[in-house]
Amino acid sequence: MLTTEQVRWLAARLRASRLPLLLVMAGGVVTAFLAVVASWATGMALDEALKRGVGAGPLLALGGTLLASQLIRALVLYLRQLASIRLGTALERDLRSELVTGVLTDARPGDRSVRLSTLISDVRAVRYMITPGVDVGVAACAFVVVVLGSAVIWSPQLVLAPALYAIGFAWVSVRMLRGISRAARTTRAQSADMTERVTEALQNIEAVRDAGGPDAVWGRLRASASAHRDAVVGQGREERRTPLFLLLGVVQGIGFAHALLLARDGRLTVGDMVGYHSLLLLLGGPTFSAGAAYPALANGLAAIARIHQLFTGLRPADGGSFRPDADVPQLEAVDAVPAEGRQLPPRIAVTLPPRSLAVVTGPTGSGKSTLLQMLAGVEAPAAGSVRIGGVDATEWRREDLARRVVLVAEHDALFSMSLAENIGLGRLGAEGEEIRAAAGQAGVAEFVPALPDGWDARLGTGGAALSGGQRQRVALSRALLSRADVLLLDDPFSALDAGVARRLAAELIEVARHRTVVVVSDRADLRARASHILHLDDSQLTVHIPELRGT
Incomplete structure (x- = not known):
């Protein structure tokens, strides 16, 4: 995870893109809310059909509401994704420009492979952290919160199942992000080490060949590649280690059983049960999207830590303010x-x-x-x-x-x-x-x-x-x-x-x-x-x- 200083550093670079960031966050909430509207409209339509038969007027009104809400949802989703792409590419462009300027003007020898890896790989990982990472992650959290708050539409008691999911989702998310972040830091460090060894071997290929030492160099490269492979496999293992699907199944089972009990007591209609069950199905969105969002977020967090470390070693590109005279200096x-x-x-x-x-x-x-x-x-x-x-x-x-x-x-x-x-x-x-x-x-x-x-x-x-x-x-x-x-x-x-x-x-x-x-x-x-x-x-x-x- 990021330190307070790294969070401030990232926030300073996102300040210029406040509008796209707000659109991403607001878009996640609005799309989740409009998805709930679809669940509510479906239940209402079913109750209307059971009560009065399949009449044209009421069903057309509910159908129109459902269609309009989903068209608006599709538009908001498109705008949200567009804003996240713009935010990610702008951040990547600005970071790359700042890094290139800093590295070239600093001109400090050493750490070439680290800087190369940072310029090419880490900056791209930051863009992926924004989209799909932040984009999908914000939408997933918004779905959990909106579903939890919307359960009261049918009955305040039905908040139980979404609340259990929200608690489990938060706990699993924190553990997964920490585990994947640790694995991502190891992977990126091994990637930088392998880049350094390959670059060193290529730069000195003539000396290696003349000395008859390719086997020794190849042994080092093989060891570095093996360590990198093990790190990648370990990160993949962390990414797949998620109990969210089990949590989703348990919560949906509890929620459906709870709704049946309330329906038996006459406190829910058939349409209410269908609408509430449709609401619980919306929790599948955060469950499935976590698999895409968390690795992108973890890789981005590890990349930000490395980029921030590099920036702290670079002096400001503009330097001081002294303007020398024309004479040869001492x-x-x-x-x-x-x-x-x-x-x-x-x-x-x-x-x-x-x-x-x-x-x-x-x-x-x-x-x-x-x-x-x-x-x-x-x-x-x-x-x-x-x-x-x-x-x-x-x-x-x-x-x-x-x-x-x-x-x-x-x-x-x-x-x-x-x-x-x-x-x-x-x-x-x-x-x-x-x-x-x-x-x-x-x-x-x-x-x-x-x-x-x-x-x-x-x-x-x-x-x-x-x-x-x-x-x-x-x-x-x-x-x-x-x-x-x-x-x-x-x-x-x-x-x-x-x-x-x-x-x-x-x-x-x-x-x-x-x-x-x-x-x-x-x-x-x-x-x-x-x-x-x-x-x-x-x-x-x-x-x-x-x-x-x-x-």
């Missing part, structure tokens, strides 16, 4: 404490003046990539602050921060677009000459003639048409094309041959005359020209400032 980490579980020294303190060339060194796993993410304002410290231009990174408007500070990961993303379009993502609207100039700085122009369509060559998903070194150069040229004042480069030389790496290092030294460049590298030529050398190990960050930087 970078500072002021007693920044890394988030729990991050591989970094316990406290980070460093200041990089404008137009610095800082080289980050350290053993594998010492936290060099995390340090760059922190300096970029992507990884928020648990305590202390990261200040850019003298202002906390969280106070920057996200748009300004993305424009002024660019982080190039070791394996940066390329898209299934042309080479020129991929580079042009560094600054939308850049001219072709500007794109080629940035590509020349990063050494991309060297391999363009070898591509089938030159600058128009499509790179495939993730840049599959290029080698690792070529992908690195494209990502770097994208950063150089931007007008960012700060470039944070995570090991841009790892897949380059010696000659290309040497030329690229010289370009970065030149770029640092006008921008701040922080680069993860062990290259001696960069260290020799660096203004700051940051060395990371398990216990501390050591900052070395050479006395003189070459010109």
Whole structure:
């Protein structure tokens, strides 16, 4: 079930769709009431026929009432379902848009499979929670309440059977929703785990094949798939474990027997008995519809919990309100404490003046990539602050921060677009000459003639048409094309041959005359020209400032 905070979070997103929500709720009550009208009209028609014979006038009036009520009921049912579909699709659209915006602007690494599962599966589950979940669930509850209240039409004593059903229905509903919700949470967690393992295997398929380890990977996938299958079977078992049909049969038997006793004493007519029995038959609606509503509701509740958890980990898309000036900003980490579980020294303190060339060194796993993410304002410290231009990174408007500070990961993303379009993502609207100039700085122009369509060559998903070194150069040229004042480069030389790496290092030294460049590298030529050398190990960050930087 949902926590109070999650209920408030969901209510805030439903506030814009109050009218469709009210139509769904009111429609459930009205359709239930009009169904009761049919039971009443049937009993009245039978009594009229037995009392006066099959006369045209009264029966036509009752028949007209019955027909009109059911036509109105059909119209209300259509409008109710239309409103629920509109409500569900609007909520799905808004959540998907908010999630996509949040994930893209947050740009925090990790949890990719969880986010993918949330965007695709969980948001859709929320729509199904609304329709058929809430739609059918509200209608089912409305039928129970209206039938209970309408039994007094024939006799106040006949409330007994509907009351027994209402109590049993409420008890069974709570138990079923709790059980299915627990099973749904397990199923969705296993689904996310399986997605993560499949994605990991596909992303590293070449390494797995070259290492001769498909059997080990397949074993992990098989174990994950088995766990997911068991979770799905367990959820299905919970969904089918319902005593509502037994409850319905018992209640209808009690109600019919009670009506017979009252009829024997002369307190009910034959028409009353038929009308009341028709009323009890209406309880079949909630009984049968619970099988469709409860799984949708439970899956939706589990999905909302996961979506809310993801939202709490994302920062607001608009960020702060600070508007920077045009100068190159200073970078500072002021007693920044890394988030729990991050591989970094316990406290980070460093200041990089404008137009610095800082080289980050350290053993594998010492936290060099995390340090760059922190300096970029992507990884928020648990305590202390990261200040850019003298202002906390969280106070920057996200748009300004993305424009002024660019982080190039070791394996940066390329898209299934042309080479020129991929580079042009560094600054939308850049001219072709500007794109080629940035590509020349990063050494991309060297391999363009070898591509089938030159600058128009499509790179495939993730840049599959290029080698690792070529992908690195494209990502770097994208950063150089931007007008960012700060470039944070995570090991841009790892897949380059010696000659290309040497030329690229010289370009970065030149770029640092006008921008701040922080680069993860062990290259001696960069260290020799660096203004700051940051060395990371398990216990501390050591900052070395050479006395003189070459010109």
